[in-house]
Amino acid sequence: MDPDNKKNMPDSEIDQCDFICVHESVVNQVLKAMPREQELLDLAEFYKVFGDATRVKILYVLSQSEMCVCDIANLLQMGQSAISHQLRVLKQMRLVKFRREGKTVFYSLADGHIETILAQGMEHINE
Amino acid sequence: MDPDNKKNMPDSEIDQCDFICVHESVVNQVLKAMPREQELLDLAEFYKVFGDATRVKILYVLSQSEMCVCDIANLLQMGQSAISHQLRVLKQMRLVKFRREGKTVFYSLADGHIETILAQGMEHINE
DNA sequence: TAAACATATGAACAGATATTCATATAATAA
DNA sequence: TTATTATATGAATATCTGTTCATATGTTTA
Numbered sequence: 001m002d003p004d005n006k007k008n009m010p011d012s013e014i015d016q017c018d019f020i021c022v023h024e025s026v027v028n029q030v031l032k033a034m035p036r037e038q039e040l041l042d043l044a045e046f047y048k049v050f051g052d053a054t055r056v057k058i059l060y061v062l063s064q065s066e067m068c069v070c071d072i073a074n075l076l077q078m079g080q081s082a083i084s085h086q087l088r089v090l091k092q093m094r095l096v097k098f099r100r101e102g103k104t105v106f107y108s109l110a111d112g113h114i115e116t117i118l119a120q121g122m123e124h125i126n127e
Numbered sequence: 128m129d130p131d132n133k134k135n136m137p138d139s140e141i142d143q144c145d146f147i148c149v150h151e152s153v154v155n156q157v158l159k160a161m162p163r164e165q166e167l168l169d170l171a172e173f174y175k176v177f178g179d180a181t182r183v184k185i186l187y188v189l190s191q192s193e194m195c196v197c198d199i200a201n202l203l204q205m206g207q208s209a210i211s212h213q214l215r216v217l218k219q220m221r222l223v224k225f226r227r228e229g230k231t232v233f234y235s236l237a238d239g240h241i242e243t244i245l246a247q248g249m250e251h252i253n254e
Numbered sequence: 255t256a257a258a259c260a261t262a263t264g265a266a267c268a269g270a271t272a273t274t275c276a277t278a279t280a281a282t283a284a
Numbered sequence: 285t286t287a288t289t290a291t292a293t294g295a296a297t298a299t300c301t302g303t304t305c306a307t308a309t310g311t312t313t314a
Binding site: 255256257258259260261262263264265266267268269270271272273274275276277278279280281282283284 | 285286287288289290291292293294295296297298299300301302303304305306307308309310311312313314
């Protein structure tokens with residue numbers, strides 16, 4: 001039976017590409033080894049946080065020292081509100097933690113792992 | 128002289144947060160250690176590519192086997208055009224390479240480094 | 255040559271996202 | 285208490301981004 005002949009295939013297997021060019025054995029093998037859908041969605045969400053210049057800069061400055069919102073805003077020359085919104089994103093993804101001291105809130109990296117990830121990315125773009 | 132008194136500061140140092148809460152010594156120190164602006168922009172662009180579920184899935188399937196566009200489309204149950212567009216993004220960021228064999232174009236990961244990055248991300252979201 | 259096929263690509267559209275503005279909340283000082 | 289200050293947040297807006305659709309390109313086969 002010719003796997004490249006769609007006339008012989010049940011409707012359920014007809015799809016986007018009309019299955020004409022599909023290399024079945026490879027596809028089936030890879031399908032089995034794929035992580036769960038949710039895991040892949042989470043992974044993309046995770047990297048999406050790093051995929052913004054403002055957030056990357058925040059992570060970088062926090063990798064050097066804990067810092068309050070206003071310090072970060074001044075360092076990056078951006079509005080306090082913008083920074084605060086982004087810190088919320090970073091907080092939700094558990095990339096930063098914070099402590100309150102009077103009126104001031106000090107943010108810092110949640111763990112050292114994050115610097116490793118930044119370094120790994122830097123390594124790749126400088127190759 | 129009180130660094131927190133903006134009345135004594137030149138206009139050039141007045142900014143978003145009115146410099147009232149800035150911890151100068153920390154800020155200045157961090158400023159020196161910051162990577163160049165362009166490097167940070169590039170880093171964000173790099174991670175942005177990983178920050179999309181479709182692209183992450185493509186990278187994952189390619190980590191298992193080289194594959195043609197149509198195979199990928201079928202595996203992910205998406206249109207050929209969508210996959211082709213995303214492969215272009217991955218190609219531009221040098222995350223995938225390709226070879227032509229007749230009408231078919233086979234894509235594969237540009238280097239092993241990419242699997243490391245995916246694994247690192249997976250590690251972090253499963254902690 | 256013409257037909258079939260795999261892939262690429264431009265345009266359009268819908269949905270997501272980052273910043274700004276105005277304002278709310280929380281803590282301190284007067 | 286009121287005023288001041290640091291931060292947080294909802295709404296609005298402008299921009300960006302991913303998919304679809306239609307079609308173009310490049311290759312093979314008849």
